[in-house]
Amino acid sequence: MNLQQLLVVIEPQQTHQPALERALWLARKTRAKLHLLLVEYNATLEAGHLFDTAMQSRGRAAWLERGMEWLEELAAPVRAEGLELHLDVRWGRPLHKLVLEKVAELVPDLVLKATVHDSLLRRLLLTNSCWQLIRHCPAPLWLVHHAQWQGHSLCAALDPLHSADKPAALDHQLIRAASELSRQLGMHAHYLHSYSALPRTLMFDAELLANYDDYVARCAAQHREAFAQLIDQYPIATPNTHLIEGFAEEVLPRFVREQHVDLLLMGAIARGHLDTALIGHTAERILESVDCDLLVLKPEQKGSAEQQ
Template sequence: MRLRQLLVVIDPQETRQPALERAVWLARQNQAQLYLLLVEYSAALEASRFFDSALQTRARAALLEQRGTWLEELVAPLRAEGLELHLDVRWGKPPHGLVLEKVAEMSPDLVLKSIAHRDNLLQRLLHSNSGWQLVRHCPVPLWLVQHGQWQGRTLCAALDPLHSADKPAALDHQLISAAMDLGEQFGLQPHYLHCHAPLPRSLVFDAELVTNYEDYVTRSTAQHREAFEQLLGHYPIALPDTHLIEGFAEEVLPNFVGERQIDLLLMGAIARGHLDTALIGHTAERILDSVTCDLLILKAEAQGSAEER
């Protein structure tokens, strides 16, 4: 996984910048270039017939200059350290739209964004929307950074070898390759996890399945095990680093992350249409809301026509 150009989304409302901290941790080990993007917007400084437009323009320019000065002060110690940084302060909304514009301009290897850290539920919902839009639409790997303490020791790739979430087979290979690369480059111990859950007995309406429910569960488990082992068989992965666990992803992943003290969870995402986006976003949101580690989202390569996507 090539990480030479890192785009860091700066939150102008926060004093601490976990995404920048993580990007610096990466850059110190592989001499990556850091591109910082700060997006500012205030409805009060938009053109309005009730206020002088020239005054609003000057006020907006002054605010952007102030943000730029603050950003320069923030990175001054990093420049002195010898890291290569490029700063960009832009005006506009929505924030994720400007981030995606920057991604299109420079094609970074990775985008890093802090996960909103708010005590108020409404504030969390409002600030998290930008993150979820990036999960759905960012075409390059997206690293969502938690505010907790970073240990930088372990990672886990969440795999889906039977593609139950309609993810293409290539996406699992992307996840495994990324996990192996990150482990080698940054000294992270990789784990590979597949969780599966048979249809609950209460939702089985087929008479034959109801009668032979235990047999169905056994066959389902065997099918997942075979697919998981076949997928991992393509790589030199040690058996102790592989985990096949029965249960729903929303429960298994947070528990595994906590028990194994995982620092980074790798997941794949697809979003070909509005319904897919809603469903995938809903599942990912429940996982992200309950895991305590960073989350690296890899997007499946686009397939088919633009209309189909």
């Protein structure tokens, strides 16, 4: 995962900019170029019955000019560090649409956006724009949690049997990304796969129910073999691999908490052709239940040199 260009979504008029803070941490380690995107909008300036077209245009121009001045102030300390920085202020809504337009133009290596923080729940709360970017952003998407960042460890959530409806190549992308980020950023990498046999209470076949213990053993063996075959293709030390029995939506948040994971890598695919199509159900349940940053990867395009 070569980090050369980072697109950072700036929160309008917010003093605290978690996504920018994380991008700065990355840029200091990789010397990546930073592209800051500020999206401005005010519904009053869209009200045609209040302003004529010329006045609307002047109002938007003035609003964008003030936005650029504020962005320049925000960027001044970054430039003082000698980091390369590019600024862009745009008008419109919804936010994710403007971000996706910028992604199409820039083709960044990574998009960073802050999530909503709730100090009582202590978890990520994803806005609609976050969900839309998860579904539609073709570039890797780093969702920044507002919790204190340590930058010590990361974890790739793998699914070698593809029970979560993911293409096989996505696991290889996750492993390569985790390995490369570990090397570039000096973070300890974990590789985890969780599995769960069908509960006895949900068994639908009398023969399987009668041999339930054998079924559970065969299920465990199948996942153990698939996980080993996947991991054996890479130079990954055994202590960094984790095969854990249990539902992913329970195992991953607990593992993140117990191992003090700072960044969780997950794969996601859009399902269906509508804007409202959901990514995998397992991923959706997990995304808002972990207490760390999230890096969401989509399947690489066919023909990619890295795709296996």
